[in-house]
Amino acid sequence: MSLGVFAAVLAAALVHAGWNVLIKGAADKLAMTVSVAIGAALVAAVILPFQPMPAPESWPFLCASVLLQSVYFLLIARAYRVVDMSLAYPLMRGAAPLVVALVGATVFGETLRIGQWMAIGLISAGIGALALGAFRQPLATAGTATALCNALVIAAYTLVDASGVRLSGAPVAYALLLAILTGVVTTAVVFAGRARPKLSVRTLGLGLVGGAATTLSYGVALWAMTRAAVAPVAALRETSIIFALALSRLVFGESIGGRRVAAALLVMAGVAGLRLF
Numbered sequence: 001m002s003l004g005v006f007a008a009v010l011a012a013a014l015v016h017a018g019w020n021v022l023i024k025g026a027a028d029k030l031a032m033t034v035s036v037a038i039g040a041a042l043v044a045a046v047i048l049p050f051q052p053m054p055a056p057e058s059w060p061f062l063c064a065s066v067l068l069q070s071v072y073f074l075l076i077a078r079a080y081r082v083v084d085m086s087l088a089y090p091l092m093r094g095a096a097p098l099v100v101a102l103v104g105a106t107v108f109g110e111t112l113r114i115g116q117w118m119a120i121g122l123i124s125a126g127i128g129a130l131a132l133g134a135f136r137q138p139l140a141t142a143g144t145a146t147a148l149c150n151a152l153v154i155a156a157y158t159l160v161d162a163s164g165v166r167l168s169g170a171p172v173a174y175a176l177l178l179a180i181l182t183g184v185v186t187t188a189v190v191f192a193g194r195a196r197p198k199l200s201v202r203t204l205g206l207g208l209v210g211g212a213a214t215t216l217s218y219g220v221a222l223w224a225m226t227r228a229a230v231a232p233v234a235a236l237r238e239t240s241i242i243f244a245l246a247l248s249r250l251v252f253g254e255s256i257g258g259r260r261v262a263a264a265l266l267v268m269a270g271v272a273g274l275r276l277f
Helices: 003-025 029-050 056-082 085-107 116-136 137-168 173-191 199-226 230-239 240-252 258-276
Strands: none
Touching: 003 029, 003 056, 003 085, 003 199, 003 240, 003 258, 029 056, 029 173, 029 199, 056 085, 056 137, 056 173, 056 258, 085 116, 085 137, 085 230, 085 258, 116 230, 116 258, 137 173, 137 199, 137 230, 173 199, 199 230, 230 258, 240 258
């Protein structure tokens, strides 16, 4: 992985943690989640006309990813309603690269070295520590289960998009179309259900900022997957865990705790190992 790709993915990780703060800090988390999805669609719709369209071969992957990412947005809102960001975010983001590394080695024929497998072991240990600690707290059980479920969704759409963007021949347009379609589907699913989120002008305005952030963050990650192996890119992107822990402490005053920090550091050591090895 070149220095340019490395720096771009690292910056995208910070941006990703930032827009999650908007959802966690909102009184109506579902409304903010929908606003972010709408904001992402609007930003993408403005830019898309100036981009070449993705190749037809990538469209089946694009459609599959839209469904997965819609589920991802809804699970984020649910997780943040019942558990701290400093717990939910590391679980969601930290477990995903583990699955990507395991499955991606077969799907993309990317052979992992011994050092990379050792890094995966560190990630597994960190995630296990976070999960076991959370399940000792009855109120956190639902949020923890939701976060871990979302980790599988994240891994699934990462693998789907890694295939799709490589076939697209136009990674920017692929990311923009993904944002537009995901925004439409997510909004339709929410309003088709019983929930009725209140979309105020302020919420929609913040959603526009968050939407721009998520489109930029994931767009950079998809672009990087056309320049480097999938597993290291997916793992490096999850340095957002460190940014999320810092932001949850600074913005929400959440108590991180020594155990949670130690578990997160194990995850990050594994993420760093995947990059270094």
